[in-house]
Amino acid sequence: MCLMKVSQWLPRKVVIIGAGAVGSTFAYALAQSGVADKIALIDNNNELAKGQILDLSHGLAFFPQLDLYVGSPADYHDASIIIITAGAKQQPGDSRIDLLSRNATIMKKIAQDITAQNSNAIIVVVSNPVDILTYILLKELGWPSGRVIGSGTVLDSARFRYLLSKCCRIDVHNIHGYILGEHGDSEFAAWSLTHLAGKPVNEHCTICAETADCQAIHQRIEDDVRSSAYHIIDYKGATNFAIGMALVRIVTAILRNQRSVLTVSTLLQGEYGLKDVCLSLPCVVSQEGVEQIIEGNLTSNEQLKLSHSASVLQKSYNELYTTQK
Numbered sequence: 461m462c463l464m465k466v467s468q469w470l471p472r473k474v475v476i477i478g479a480g481a482v483g484s485t486f487a488y489a490l491a492q493s494g495v496a497d498k499i500a501l502i503d504n505n506n507e508l509a510k511g512q513i514l515d516l517s518h519g520l521a522f523f524p525q526l527d528l529y530v531g532s533p534a535d536y537h538d539a540s541i542i543i544i545t546a547g548a549k550q551q552p553g554d555s556r557i558d559l560l561s562r563n564a565t566i567m568k569k570i571a572q573d574i575t576a577q578n579s580n581a582i583i584v585v586v587s588n589p590v591d592i593l594t595y596i597l598l599k600e601l602g603w604p605s606g607r608v609i610g611s612g613t614v615l616d617s618a619r620f621r622y623l624l625s626k627c628c629r630i631d632v633h634n635i636h637g638y639i640l641g642e643h644g645d646s647e648f649a650a651w652s653l654t655h656l657a658g659k660p661v662n663e664h665c666t667i668c669a670e671t672a673d674c675q676a677i678h679q680r681i682e683d684d685v686r687s688s689a690y691h692i693i694d695y696k697g698a699t700n701f702a703i704g705m706a707l708v709r710i711v712t713a714i715l716r717n718q719r720s721v722l723t724v725s726t727l728l729q730g731e732y733g734l735k736d737v738c739l740s741l742p743c744v745v746s747q748e749g750v751e752q753i754i755e756g757n758l759t760s761n762e763q764l765k766l767s768h769s770a771s772v773l774q775k776s777y778n779e780l781y782t783t784q785k
Contacts, residue, residue: 471497472715475531475539475581477570478546479503482586484512485704486543487528491516494524495712500531500539503546536577541711544570544597547587560589560780567593571600582714582749584724585610586707590643591725591773592780595738598727606749610725612740613639613647615706617723619685620649624661627681635661638723639685640762641739641769648765649682653742653756710745717747726750728770732763737770737777 474496476483483501490496503509509530517528536542548562566587574583583601585594585608594610601608616639625632637654641647654661662674692699713720723740731741731753744752758766 470538470540471527473498473500473535473539473541474711474715475500475502475535475542477502477542477544478587479505479509479512480545481698481700482703483543483545484516485700486545486586486707487512487516489704489708490711491519491523491526491528493708493712494526495708495715496526496540498527498529500529500535502531502533502535506530533573533577536574536579536581539579539581541714542574542579542581542583543586543707543711544583544593545586546570547593557776557779557783560592560776561783563587563589563593564596564780567597568600571597575601581607582747583608584707584710586703588643589776591738591740592777594725595727595773595777598738605727605729606751608727609743609745609750610643610738610740611703611707611710612725613641613643613723614710614740615703616643616647616685616688616740618702618706619688620681623681623684624654627677628656628661628664630656630664637661638742640723640741641766642773643725643740644772645686646765646769646772647686647740648762648769649678649685650756650758650762651678652759652762713745714747714749719744719746719751721745721754724750726753728753731755732758732766734767734770737773739766739769739773 476487479501487499487501490499501509501513513528513530546566585597587593590610598605598608620637620639621632621635624635624637635656638650639647640650656664689699710722721742722745724743724745725738725740726743727738728734742754743750
């Protein structure tokens with residue numbers, strides 16, 4: 461009798477660092493998705509982590525089969541993905557560099573803990589400023605660049621598509637477009653890559669076709685994307701629902717090896733003539749993390765905007781480095 465060798469089953473384990481608004485909302489959305497087999501939630505405030513897990517666990521009867529628990533750094537060892545949402549909050553009198561410096565210190569401590577556990581996980585940084593913190597964590601770990609990525613402009617691109625869908629009166633799922641560069645004030649819409657069924661959106665959109673100043677409409681949409689988070693924070697104090705769903709999308713692409721094109725933040729190594737900076741471009745995301753950066757045909761103006769965004773990020777990093785010396 462021939463016995464088949466059964467390979468060992470490894471659970472799809474996601475470790476979330478940070479049990480605040482973003483981390484807990486992501487845990488809730490991920491639990492409902494059925495993508496992960498285990499979710500471990502870690503926070504310096506252990507009571508908060510316990511409370512979030514207990515609350516989520518009371519819904520296990522309504523979730524797909526799942527193991528939920530309060531984690532520890534030991535969970536990094538066999539994690540499939542580590543999601544970092546933890547970060548310091550700005551205090552009265554803090555400068556931008558003060559806040560960045562504290563968050564950089566948090567990233568370095570997390571990097572030490574991950575290294576100590578000999579982890580083979582893919583890491584997704586969500587904490588802001590996400591591009592700079594992704595770069596810092598990547599340098600601290602010394603891993604291949606594809607394994608350490610930032611959530612980047614995945615959410616910004618979703619906001620862009622939503623606003624276009626309202627303007628063009630087309631299902632958001634059928635509009636393709638990207639916000640590139642920094643996840644921040646220097647981000648920009650790549651209109652040259654924005655289309656509906658291969659047709660440039662502005663050629664399809666009746667509002668643009670019937671309006672003399674189409675550029676003004678484009679600018680308003682781009683400004684609305686850029687200011688969305690500020691408005692939400694003014695209204696309710698934090699953004700959490702949409703970023704939680706965006707993270708589920710990223711995690712799903714990794715755990716299911718979907719090779720999805722997502723605008724995550726990744727290290728550039730010559731693409732578009734830029735090096736040694738993390739920012740968002742369309743990337744193929746798979747079980748390896750970022751498998752490939754897709755270079756589209758940007759216009760000269762878009763290329764200038766991308767270079768400007770890179771220079772903004774590099775300036776911030778250099779200011780931080782000078783401060784910490």
